[in-house]
Amino acid sequence: MKIVQAAQFDLRRDVEYGSEEQVAIVKRIVGDIKAEGDAALLRYTESLDHTKLEASQLRVTDAELQAAYSRVEPSFIEAIAAAAANIRAFHERQKRNSWMDLQPDGSLLGQIIRPLRRVGVYVPGGKAAYPSSVLMNVIPAQVAGVPEIVMVTPPATGGREGIDPYILVAAAEAGVNEMYRVGGAQAIAALAYGTDSIERVDKICGPGNIYVALAKREVYGLVDIDSLAGPSEIVVLADETADPEYVAADLLSQAEHDELASAILVTTSERVAEYVSAEVERQLSLLPRENIARASIENYGAIIVTGSLEEGIAVVNRLAPEHLEVMVQNPVDCLGLIENAGAIFLGPYSSEPVGDYFAGPNHIIPTNGTARFASPVDVDDFIKKSSLIQYSKQALLANAATIMELARREGLEGHARAIEVRVNKEGAARRAD
Template sequence: MKITKLTNNISLKRQLEGGNEEQLKTVRNVLQDVRENGDEALRKYSEMWDGIKLDDFRVSQEEIEEAVANFDEQLKQDLEEAAANIRYYHEAQKRDGYKLPLANGSWLAQRIIPLDAVGLYVPGGSAAYPSSVLMNVIPAQVAGVERIVITSPAGKDGKLPAAVLVAASILGVNEIYKVGGAQAIAALAYGTETIAPVDKITGPGNIYVALAKREVFGEVAIDMIAGPSEIAVLADDSAYADEVAADLLSQAEHDALACAVLITTSEKLANEVAEEVEKQLRELPREAIARKSIENFGHIYIAESMEQAIEAVNSLAPEHLEVVTENAESDAEKIRHAGAIFVGRYSSEPVGDYFAGTNHVLPTNSTARFASGLNVDDFIKRSNVVYYSEQTWQESAPKIARLARMEGLEGHARAVESRGWTKGDK
């Protein structure tokens, strides 16, 4: 890993590759095709890109039961415990609306209403991601969403990974479709003969999925446009180099575009971590991917003080931040911008990815400056409610009419004046 001194004017932000014009054109064509031709288009793309012919996209109850019956019992218990932890954490995010009394029997209120239907995209390919199922479904359930749909590309055998089906079964979700890619996003946004549309789409995916989510935004809501994973570690000489290196590689192995950064006040630790990263890379099953990440987006910065290091972290606004310092809790309190913060030696980032209960769907590429991780609020909407009594209206109408006319909106003024004092009883 590259090691440099941290200076005040250094930029820690990545320049990431986005979708190109050809990819965007492909996505737009797919979206239009699915919108116009529904299931027929889904079948076409499943055969073209996934190499499978499907008559029925929906996963049957028999397939779910078979996956559960043949699944490792210990792993199932681990998923169940992780689900309980995630639910416990997200239950604390629930909130009620409020009602504010006014004079003369009038009142104002805000109602909290769950979305009717949401769709979760689960990536496919060579890996299975049951953790994505847990992280996306549980906050929606806690919010009170009644219809939750999962889409994911099937393998060559025409099936979804057993781990994904088991996670869905643990949560009681059984509306699952074997559809992936941009065509899945189109189906969730516009609907087809088989798949009814949803109100919001969440979940990670490749560049085609990300571009499709961006294109359908407005037709439906989306969670975010997430980029490749990233981790920053803030450490001093109390940290262990082998542990820091392992944590950096835990994110580097995700993607060649993933970002792994160490910011430290210790030159000794910096050199030791660089050596450990190289050593551990050679033993990592996903070495090729992780090495590209480290070579392109891996960096070690040596700060003159912890204050400078903390300010650099806030500039980076990383998706994941580990604080491994002698005063980890107090240093973590000074962090303003990070998607998730892992405090202390034993709070390694994968703890949050899988088990602790916090959500692992997080803002990337410095958007933690203004964005938050997936949470219960992402699955609700708020309605403002106004009730004015006759007396409150009489007192307020002249004021409202004056304000409306000040803005040149005579119709607004007449609307508020139309009811009331000049009319007799019906």
């Protein structure tokens, strides 16, 4: 890995919005699904996913789910169940309640919390299948109280055998009972607009390739979406006490995701910088996904040497990483200074994969510097809020002049008169009495 000084480093990662050709392709696919429904969905499934289906074959059957259980190891079922329990317990603590506040003047103000009715979860099937992402999308929605959760995934994530059985088992363990074998932009459009076979949803979440991301952007506004996620990122903040072997392994744990992933070490120690650089090279040669990880390290990896821990934290806040590992002597002491990070892992035993799979916090985290203003997926992503206002006569009359003043200052006489008519009528009633 290249070693640079903080002042020399600039990670420019433009958000992937797709080429003009890709945007045009997605617009055509989305338009066709909107206009033709199942007919277009089946046509694109055959041409793009090389799988010919009838409409009756789109939905995954209970028999297929049972068959999937027979194709995975019992140890996997135990592991996914344990992870699901941890994820559920963590997200249960995020639940909100509706509230109402009765004012002294008899008015009632409040907020009503309701779950979304129907959510679509996209599960990719490109370079790797990610059963853990099924849990991270589905469980917060369940905790929020969403009654209908539907999953879509490409028809051949598991090769010739169809959908990857680990994805199906993860979905079943999470409690999903409505799944369809469709992928790509066509699946996103089907969730957004609905077809004869797939009912439309209120929100679409889950990662995917550039065509999936562009399709989510295309339908946003008709439905809600989680985000337009970029490649994975990790920053390790380390001092002279950090173990170079641990640091290198954790950097590579993200670099193996994608050639566009970024893995950065920020350290106060020249010695740690040199050891980690050598250790990354040694471990790279042992990785099954060496080619992917090496491209990531060469193009988007770096070791930044800073003059102090405070300077290192300033670099971290500028990068606003998706994942931040703090491997310093007293990691908790840094928390008050860290402003921008999607997930923070403290100490040498909080390796990033602990969060990816098992600890409980969500692993769907803002990327590409958006941790400056965005947060990990949580229960709030699957609820909606309604404000509640019940003004009493006393409150309206007491505040009418103020409300009318504000309305007229904005040139909205109709707003003012809606208040004035009540004031006049109540005044007339009092005079009559």
